[in-house]
Amino acid sequence: MRGDDKKDKSAGYQRVVLKNASPYHYMKVCLVLEDESTKLSAVELKQFIITGLKTLYGEVGAALNFDLLKYDEDTRTAFLRVCSRGLVKLWSSLTLLGFYQNQACAFRVLQVSPFLLALTGNSRELQLD
Amino acid sequence: MSVDLDQTPRSILVWERSSFLDEKNRINSEVEQLHFNYKVSVLLPECSSTPPHLESVLTSFSRFYLVRNLPLHKLLDKEFLETAVYQGSVYGLSYRTRIDEDNCVALMPNGRLVLSLDKDSFQVLGFEGKPSTFGNRTKNRFVVTIDLTDSSMAPGGRGYLRLLTGLTSRLSLQMDFLLSHHPGGGASLQPLLSHCDWSEHTPEISTQSLTHLSCPEPQSCDPHSFLEWLGAVHTDVSSLSENSSSNFLSSLVCPEPKTTLSQALRVSICGLLLPQDVHHLVQELRCYLERSRLECWTSLTVHGFVDSPVSWGDREHGVLRGGENFYTLLMFHDHTYHIHLATGAHDTCPP
Numbered sequence: 001m002r003g004d005d006k007k008d009k010s011a012g013y014q015r016v017v018l019k020n021a022s023p024y025h026y027m028k029v030c031l032v033l034e035d036e037s038t039k040l041s042a043v044e045l046k047q048f049i050i051t052g053l054k055t056l057y058g059e060v061g062a063a064l065n066f067d068l069l070k071y072d073e074d075t076r077t078a079f080l081r082v083c084s085r086g087l088v089k090l091w092s093s094l095t096l097l098g099f100y101q102n103q104a105c106a107f108r109v110l111q112v113s114p115f116l117l118a119l120t121g122n123s124r125e126l127q128l129d
Numbered sequence: 130m131s132v133d134l135d136q137t138p139r140s141i142l143v144w145e146r147s148s149f150l151d152e153k154n155r156i157n158s159e160v161e162q163l164h165f166n167y168k169v170s171v172l173l174p175e176c177s178s179t180p181p182h183l184e185s186v187l188t189s190f191s192r193f194y195l196v197r198n199l200p201l202h203k204l205l206d207k208e209f210l211e212t213a214v215y216q217g218s219v220y221g222l223s224y225r226t227r228i229d230e231d232n233c234v235a236l237m238p239n240g241r242l243v244l245s246l247d248k249d250s251f252q253v254l255g256f257e258g259k260p261s262t263f264g265n266r267t268k269n270r271f272v273v274t275i276d277l278t279d280s281s282m283a284p285g286g287r288g289y290l291r292l293l294t295g296l297t298s299r300l301s302l303q304m305d306f307l308l309s310h311h312p313g314g315g316a317s318l319q320p321l322l323s324h325c326d327w328s329e330h331t332p333e334i335s336t337q338s339l340t341h342l343s344c345p346e347p348q349s350c351d352p353h354s355f356l357e358w359l360g361a362v363h364t365d366v367s368s369l370s371e372n373s374s375s376n377f378l379s380s381l382v383c384p385e386p387k388t389t390l391s392q393a394l395r396v397s398i399c400g401l402l403l404p405q406d407v408h409h410l411v412q413e414l415r416c417y418l419e420r421s422r423l424e425c426w427t428s429l430t431v432h433g434f435v436d437s438p439v440s441w442g443d444r445e446h447g448v449l450r451g452g453e454n455f456y457t458l459l460m461f462h463d464h465t466y467h468i469h470l471a472t473g474a475h476d477t478c479p480p
Binding site for chain 2: 012017021023025042067070071079084087111115116117121126
């Protein structure tokens with residue numbers, strides 16, 4: 001859906017309203033492991049998520065393109081990018097990933113947005129104490 | 130029954146191009162109407178250290194106050210209304226309350242008090258309100274908007290007494306509250322602060338310098354790609370500098386056509402930030418562009434509070450998956466600008 005609103009007031013003025021036009025969605029997720037000391041590299045994390053997609057949606061799911069934009073090994077927090085049509089698939093497989101190498105784990109989805117910029121300014125992170 | 134897994138909640142991006150020299154430009158109203166700003170980030174390409182003028186503008190951002198366990202009826206205190214609400218503009222927002230699950234309150238600079246309440250609280254309060262626009266058929270959330278400057282809300286008036294009784298005897302809401310006042314600052318808020326446990330806070334400034342940054346052509350780049358690139362710069366995505374789409378981890382690359390910036394400066398400031406200060410910063414950035422060389426540009430991103438009951442002006446705001454309400458202003462040397470205003474699913478179209 002893409003609608004071009006209005007209105008040339010003057011030669012230089014232009015306004016365009018884009019509705020649901022974002023090609024990608026961005027997720028900020030954190031992997032919580034039973035054993036906090038387990039180390040997990042970015043490549044291992046991506047492979048782990050692909051396994052989850054394959055378990056839930058089969059080969060078609062495993063072929064879903066998503067990007068691991070940024071990963072912090074210490075907090076196991078990652079920024080993911082996925083095409084908007086694949087968001088529900090990716091999210092549901094993250095939810096159902098319950099075990100990493102025989103230890104219980106869970107993905108906490110911290111923030112989801114069609115704009116990567118929104119992930120840089122989340123007022124819920126404001127700490128004043 | 131099959132469910133469409135491809136659908137995502139609504140999002141809106143408004144892209145506008147105009148010039149500061151155009152008398153009809155709407156930039157001032159767009160900046161001033163977003164009342165509750167959480168973070169401002171500035172990107173200065175080809176700049177290695179914060180220009181002194183800019184630094185002084187950033188350090189002059191108004192301080193704000195955190196009041197702990199504020200009983201809401203204190204906002205109706207006669208002395209507070211006279212020194213703060215009737216004179217100048219108060220910015221107040223409940224802190225650490227989530228609009229998708231808790232009661233949230235905002236006190237707007239035009240003297241309106243907005244309460245976003247769950248159904249139980251709304252019924253107990255017994256004050257006129259309307260169901261939230263985003264509740265669909267469930268009607269589990271209600272919005273009560275009260276104009277404190279209205280004659281019926283003057284201390285002693287009928288509406289005033291009704292609300293005061295509601296907030297003292299029926300629904301004694303207490304919450305942490307962020308407050309700021311323009312132009313009076315802390316002095317105007319004294320009548321309220323003197324009865325409460327409060328702390329003063331200065332907006333937090335952070336600066337990072339970046340080197341060898343791939344950068345798209347800002348004049349011609351499509352809005353979504355530009356915002357993605359800017360987001361990648363602000364989140365420190367490393368694959369942007371590697372710029373290889375065949376990487377296993379990420380295929381994110383800088384949009385074409387691109388150039389490489391030898392250096393750039395990223396400055397951000399966080400807290401309860403007033404639109405007046407943001408406006409001042411925009412003016413200073415324009416001066417900075419005038420002083421700098423041709424073809425220079427700069428961007429300014431302002432994030433609104435996720436859990437504010439309003440976004441631009443009086444427009445109702447909520448959280449579905451994310452409560453994003455932000456704008457990015459891209460300013461050029463020739464006084465033209467591009468502004469991108471973005472909102473999520475529980476929000477109306479930006480102005």
